[in-house]
Amino acid sequence: MTGRQDPSSASNGRREATKERNRELILSAGRDVFATVGYGAATVRDLIRASGLATGTFYNYFPDKESVFMALVESSATELRAKLAASRADATSPETFVSDGFLVFFTYLANDPTFLGLLGRNAGDVRALLEEPALGGAVEELDRDLRDAVARGDIPKLDADLMAAAMSGAALELGLRMLERDDCTPEQAARFATDLFLGGIERLGSS
Amino acid sequence: MTGRQDPSSASNGRREATKERNRELILSAGRDVFATVGYGAATVRDLIRASGLATGTFYNYFPDKESVFMALVESSATELRAKLAASRADATSPETFVSDGFLVFFTYLANDPTFLGLLGRNAGDVRALLEEPALGGAVEELDRDLRDAVARGDIPKLDADLMAAAMSGAALELGLRMLERDDCTPEQAARFATDLFLGGIERLGSS
DNA sequence: CTTCAACTTGACGGTTGCGTCAACTTTTAG
DNA sequence: CTAAAAGTTGACGCAACCGTCAAGTTGAAG
Numbered sequence: 373m374t375g376r377q378d379p380s381s382a383s384n385g386r387r388e389a390t391k392e393r394n395r396e397l398i399l400s401a402g403r404d405v406f407a408t409v410g411y412g413a414a415t416v417r418d419l420i421r422a423s424g425l426a427t428g429t430f431y432n433y434f435p436d437k438e439s440v441f442m443a444l445v446e447s448s449a450t451e452l453r454a455k456l457a458a459s460r461a462d463a464t465s466p467e468t469f470v471s472d473g474f475l476v477f478f479t480y481l482a483n484d485p486t487f488l489g490l491l492g493r494n495a496g497d498v499r500a501l502l503e504e505p506a507l508g509g510a511v512e513e514l515d516r517d518l519r520d521a522v523a524r525g526d527i528p529k530l531d532a533d534l535m536a537a538a539m540s541g542a543a544l545e546l547g548l549r550m551l552e553r554d555d556c557t558p559e560q561a562a563r564f565a566t567d568l569f570l571g572g573i574e575r576l577g578s579s
Numbered sequence: 580m581t582g583r584q585d586p587s588s589a590s591n592g593r594r595e596a597t598k599e600r601n602r603e604l605i606l607s608a609g610r611d612v613f614a615t616v617g618y619g620a621a622t623v624r625d626l627i628r629a630s631g632l633a634t635g636t637f638y639n640y641f642p643d644k645e646s647v648f649m650a651l652v653e654s655s656a657t658e659l660r661a662k663l664a665a666s667r668a669d670a671t672s673p674e675t676f677v678s679d680g681f682l683v684f685f686t687y688l689a690n691d692p693t694f695l696g697l698l699g700r701n702a703g704d705v706r707a708l709l710e711e712p713a714l715g716g717a718v719e720e721l722d723r724d725l726r727d728a729v730a731r732g733d734i735p736k737l738d739a740d741l742m743a744a745a746m747s748g749a750a751l752e753l754g755l756r757m758l759e760r761d762d763c764t765p766e767q768a769a770r771f772a773t774d775l776f777l778g779g780i781e782r783l784g785s786s
Numbered sequence: 787c788t789t790c791a792a793c794t795t796g797a798c799g800g801t802t803g804c805g806t807c808a809a810c811t812t813t814t815a816g
Numbered sequence: 817c818t819a820a821a822a823g824t825t826g827a828c829g830c831a832a833c834c835g836t837c838a839a840g841t842t843g844a845a846g
Contacts, residue, residue, distance in 0.1 A: 386843060387792075394794095410703055412619025417833060426795045431835065493703040496617060500700065534763075534771050537756040538749040545748025546741060553740070564741050567786050568779035575778025576771070593813060594822070601824095624803055633825045638805065 395433050397423045402440040407489040411441055411497040438501065445498060448487040449508040452480050456510060460517055466526045466573075469517075471566040474543065478558035478565075481547045492548045511540045528577020535576075539569060602640055604630045609647040614696040618648055618704040645708065652705060655694040656715040659687050663717060667724055673733045673780075676724075678773040681750065685765035685772075688754045699755045718747045735784020742783075746776060 401422035405414045416437050420430045434440050459476040463469035481488045491498065491507070502508055518532035543565060550561045608629035612621045623644050627637045641647050666683040670676035688695045698705065698714070709715055725739035750772060757768045 390793085390843090410619040410707065412617040412621070412704075414619070415833060416835090427834090428796075428836080429794055432793075435835095493707065495702050496700040497619075497703075500617065531771060533760070534753060534756060534768070535775075537752040538772070538775060541748040541750070541752025542745040543748070545744040549741060549744040556741075561741070563786075564738060564783070565745070567783045568742075568745060568776075571778040571780070571782025572775035573778070574782070576774045579770075579774050597812090597823080622803060623805090634804090635806080635826075636824055639823070642805095 394423075394425060394429065397425060398430060398433055398440060399444060402437075402444050403486045403490065406441060406444070407486065407493050411437070411494045441494075441497075441501070444490060445502075445508065448484060448490075449510065452477070452487075453508070453510050453513065455480060457513065466521060467566075467570060469521065469526070470569055470573075471562065473514075474565040474569075475558065475562040477543055478547060478550060478561040481551070482558045485551055488544075488547050488551060491544065495544070507540055507544070511536050514539060527573050530573065530576045535573075542568070601630075601632060601636065604632060605637060605640055605647060606651060609644075609651050610693045610697065613648060613651070614693065614700050618644075618701045648701075648704075649708070651697060652709075652715065655691060655697075656717065659684070659694075660715070660717050660720065662687060664720065673728060674773075674777060676728065676733075677776055677780075678769065680721075681772040681776075682765065682769040684750055685754060685757060685768045688758070689765045692758055695751075695754050695758060698751065702751070714747055714751070718743050721746060734780050737780065737783045742780075749775070 398419060401419050401424075405418045405422050409418060414437060416430065419437060419440060420427055423430065434443075455476050456473060459472040460469060463472055498508070504512065515532050515536040518527075518530075518535055521527045522529055522532060546561050546565055550556045550558070605626060608626050608631075612625045612629050616625060621644060623637065626644060626647060627634055630637065641650070662683050663680060666679040667676060670679055705715070711719065722739050722743040725734075725737075725742055728734045729736055729739060753768050753772055757763045757765070
């Protein structure tokens with residue numbers, strides 16, 4: 373015995389390794405396909421072809437294209453939501469609440485551009501599938517936090533629902549523009565959005 | 580001769596009448612189908628079924644689903660663009676430039692809610708198909724007008740590209756929210772958006 | 787090395803979509 | 817009324833997708 377080729381590394385599970393690899397192959401294929409063809413027009417066969425696996429193998433991992441799409445959106449979305457929630461919890465003032473939120477958002481997008489591509493290309497399908505606005509629960513959390521801020525008197529009275537809609541819509545579109553331009557850093561985008569909305573909030577308060 | 584059943588009314592063209600009717604049947608089917616299933620997932624068969632016509636008839640009017648989609652988007656989009664352009668031409672101040680623009684936009688959407696449904700559901704496909712932002716050339720015209728306004732000194736110096744993105748993104752999302760709520764008139768939505776962006780522009784100028 | 791469970795593979799039958807076209811119906815014109 | 821043109825119809829052949837499953841391959845354990 374001892375003929376083990378690799379006794380050191382805890383290679384307990386060559387099986388598990390392939391499983392992980394295949395799942396990743398499919399998810400990666402999904403990113404490509406959904407971003408280019410769009411979710412609606414994409415077929416399971418497209419995913420299979422792009423992954424390089426066999427038909428049957430695909431179905432060992434996911435039952436349909438929706439599951440792949442959900443896995444992609446949700447993993448990125450929950451990560452993003454966590455970061456946003458953390459940044460808001462740390463906010464010491466209305467200003468930092470807004471500015472840190474945007475900075476986190478745009479930085480995240482810059483680091484995970486595929487996610488924004490997915491989102492921008494398939495916002496309508498995300499909405500239809502999740503029955504929630506484009507960014508998943510993130511918008512609802514924003515809405516809640518805005519209401520709280522108004523209740524605490526941190527920001528003037530305003531329609532939190534509309535404000536959350538405006539912020540998310542603008543943020544998505546600004547993110548897409550940022551990625552299209554090579555001269556726009558997350559910091560710049562965040563600064564722009566922050567000034568825009570802080571100024572807007574101020575004016576909405578005195579109307 | 581003179582055996583004509585209806586000599587008075589210029590019924591010159593029973594043919595033309597059906598042509599018009601069929602075309603409208605298909606376009607109407609397109610509005611329904613694209614808004615519910617989404618452009619990508621919609622098939623020509625879906626359009627045919629929803630129109631009530633026969634397969635061959637469809638192809639007498641449109642070569643594929645893309646043509647139907649384009650006809651729908653473009654007709655509404657050009658109408659909207661015309662109204663926006665008119666409102667801007669009449670603007671007497673930066674304030675009315677912004678406020679009238681939004682009012683025209685939201686009023687239009689309230690009168691043609693299907694268009695917004697189409698747009699919201701298929702923004703990604705519109706973008707991919709037109710190779711332009713969600714609202715077609717409207718965003719580019721907005722960008723141009725913003726640059727002009729900055730050049731004239733009507734509004735402070737700002738990144739017109741980002742501002743156009745933010746305005747269009749917010750406007751789309753606000754429009755969708757407005758339609759979902761029964762307590763939000765175009766006037767209210769326009770007032771909100773106006774205050775938001777005028778305040779934002781002001782603050783962006785003094786940064 | 788052998789054995790077995792776990793996993794992969796792609797061919798297969800069934801379904802749906804595509805665009806066409808020969809046969810039929812409706813409108814117009816004489 | 818008749819003839820011809822214009823338009824409609826749906827069945828047809830072809831192509832793609834779907835999810836399954838029997839046969840084959842690979843990894844783990846003894």
